[in-house]
Amino acid sequence: xxxxxAVRPAFGGFSFDNxxxxxxxxxxxxxxxxxVPAARKTGTTICGVVFKDGVVLGADTRATExxxxxxxxxxxIHYISPNIYCCGAGTAADTEMTTQLISxxxxxxxxxxxxxxxxxxxxxxxxxxxxxxQGYIGAALVLGGVDCNGPHLYSIYPHGSTDKLPYVTMxxxxxxxxxxxxxxxxxxxxxxxxKQLVRDAIAAGIFNDLGSGSNIDLxxxxxxxxxxxxxxxxxxxxxxxxxLPNSCSA
Amino acid sequence: xxxxxxxxxxxxxxxxxxxxxxxxTMNSRGLRSQLKDSVPVAGxxxxxxxxxxxxxRSGFTSVKNELLPSHPLELSEKNxxxxxxxxxxxxxxxxxxxxxxxxxQMEYRAARQVAAVLFQVFSCFVLFFSFSVLTPTVSxxxxxxxxxxxxxxxxxxxxxxxxxxxxxxxxLNDPAHSEVMGEPHMMVEYKLGLL
Numbered sequence: 001x002x003x004x005x006a007v008r009p010a011f012g013g014f015s016f017d018n019x020x021x022x023x024x025x026x027x028x029x030x031x032x033x034x035x036v037p038a039a040r041k042t043g044t045t046i047c048g049v050v051f052k053d054g055v056v057l058g059a060d061t062r063a064t065e066x067x068x069x070x071x072x073x074x075x076x077i078h079y080i081s082p083n084i085y086c087c088g089a090g091t092a093a094d095t096e097m098t099t100q101l102i103s104x105x106x107x108x109x110x111x112x113x114x115x116x117x118x119x120x121x122x123x124x125x126x127x128x129x130x131x132x133x134q135g136y137i138g139a140a141l142v143l144g145g146v147d148c149n150g151p152h153l154y155s156i157y158p159h160g161s162t163d164k165l166p167y168v169t170m171x172x173x174x175x176x177x178x179x180x181x182x183x184x185x186x187x188x189x190x191x192x193x194x195k196q197l198v199r200d201a202i203a204a205g206i207f208n209d210l211g212s213g214s215n216i217d218l219x220x221x222x223x224x225x226x227x228x229x230x231x232x233x234x235x236x237x238x239x240x241x242x243x244l245p246n247s248c249s250a
Numbered sequence: 251x252x253x254x255x256x257x258x259x260x261x262x263x264x265x266x267x268x269x270x271x272x273x274x275t276m277n278s279r280g281l282r283s284q285l286k287d288s289v290p291v292a293g294x295x296x297x298x299x300x301x302x303x304x305x306x307r308s309g310f311t312s313v314k315n316e317l318l319p320s321h322p323l324e325l326s327e328k329n330x331x332x333x334x335x336x337x338x339x340x341x342x343x344x345x346x347x348x349x350x351x352x353x354x355q356m357e358y359r360a361a362r363q364v365a366a367v368l369f370q371v372f373s374c375f376v377l378f379f380s381f382s383v384l385t386p387t388v389s390x391x392x393x394x395x396x397x398x399x400x401x402x403x404x405x406x407x408x409x410x411x412x413x414x415x416x417x418x419x420x421x422l423n424d425p426a427h428s429e430v431m432g433e434p435h436m437m438v439e440y441k442l443g444l445l
Contacts, residue, residue, distance in 0.1 A: 012423035014423070016319075019320035108416070129417075
C-alpha cells in the first residue's frame with residue numbers, strides 16, 4: 001500500500017514548501033551565470049507634512065526593476081479609508097497588498113464600530129502585521145489622515161517600528177527630501193505653503209536620486225475633503241532635457 | 251521463609267482498579283490520538299509516493315534539510331494562531347480569573363468537534379417533517395465536517411472574531427481550493443488515532 005497521503009493544512013496563508021528548492025535554484029543559477037529576476041521595487045521618494053488644517057502627502061511616480069524603469073507613472077499614494085491615505089516605498093507588490101489588506105480590515109472595523117476610522121487604528125494594524133513577518137514584507141509606508149482627533153502623520157518601517165512626527169520622508173530619496181524639510185518646515189503652515197514645500201521636497205528626491213523620477217503626485221487631506229492631485233507637477237517631461245540655466249553641458 | 255508465607259498479599263483487584271484510574275495509559279487508544287503529532291521524526295518518512303524521495307519537489311534530501319526549517323518564518327507562522335491564543339488566554343486569566351478562559355476553551359472545543367452525529371439526527375428530523383428547506387440551513391449550522399472535507403468554520407470564525415478581519419490566510423493557499431485531496435479512510439483513521 002502506498003504511504004499515507006499528506007494531511008492538508010487546516011488554514012491557508014504563506015506556504016514555505018518551495019523555499020529549499022528556490023535556494024538550490026539560486027545557487028545553480030549563479031553558477032551558470034544568469035540571475036533570478038528581481039522583484040519590482042519602487043525606489044522612491046515619499047513624504048508627508050502636517051499643516052494647519054490637515055495633512056499633505058507627496059510621492060514621485062517611478063517604479064524600478066533593477067536598473068530599468070518598469071513604470072513611468074505609477075501611483076504610490078494608496079487609499080486606506082475616506083479620510084486616510086498611505087504612501088508606499090519598497091517592494092511594489094508588498095506595499096499594494098499591505099495597504100489593500102489594511103484598507104479592507106479598516107472598513108470592516110469601521111462598519112463594526114459605526115464610526116469613522118482613526119489613523120492610529122490603521123497604524124496599529126500595519127505595525128502588528130509587519131512585525132509578524134519580521135521585515136520580510138518590504139513595505140515602508142507614510143500614513144497620513146485626519147480623524148476626530150485632528151491631523152496625524154506616521155512613518156512605518158518594514159520591520160514594524162513607527163514614528164509619529166509632523167514631517168516624515170521615506171524611500172531611497174528620503175535624505176534629499178528631508179534636507180528640504182529640515183530647512184523650510186514651520187509649524188501651522190497654510191495649505192499652499194505646505195503643498196509647495198512637499199513639491200520641492202519630492203523634486204529634490206527626483207533630481208538627486210536615481211530611483212525616483214517622473215511626476216509628483218500630491219494628496220491633500222483636510223477634515224471634510226480629500227484632494228488627490230495626480231499629477232501635480234511634471235518634473236521630468238519626456239523629450240525635454242533638464243538643464244540648469246548657467247551650465248554648459250551639451 | 252515464615253515472613254514470606256505470612257506477609258499480606260497485595261489486594262490485587264483493588265490494586266489494579268486504583269492503578270487503572272491513576273495511570274495515564276489506561277485508555278491507550280485515546281492517548282494515541284493525542285500523541286500522534288507530538289514527536290516529529292526526521293528522515294524516516296520521505297515525502298512522495300511509495301516513500302521514495304521526491305527530488306523534483308523537495309530537492310535532494312539530507313538530514314540537515316529536514317531538521318532545520320526552510321525559512322526563518324516557517325516555525326513562527328505555523329504556530330502563530332496557537333501562540334496568539336495562548337497569549338490571549340493567559341492575559342484573560344490574569345485579568346478575569348480562571349473561569350473566563352475555561353469557558354472560552356470549552357466553546358472552542360465544542361466548535362471543533364466533528365458533527366457527523368448531528369448529520370444523522372437532523373436528517374431524521376428532515377425525513378419526519380419533510381422540511382426540505384431545513385437541509386441547507388442545517389449544513390451551515392454544522393460545526394466541522396470530517397477531515398477530508400473542507401468545512402466553512404463558521405462557528406470557529408465567530409468565536410475567534412476572524413469573521414471581521416481579512417488576512418493572508420484568506421487570500422493565499424485557501425484550503426478550500428487546494429489541488430490535492432487526502433484519502434478519506436486514512437484521514438479519518440489518523441484523526442481518531444486508529445492508525
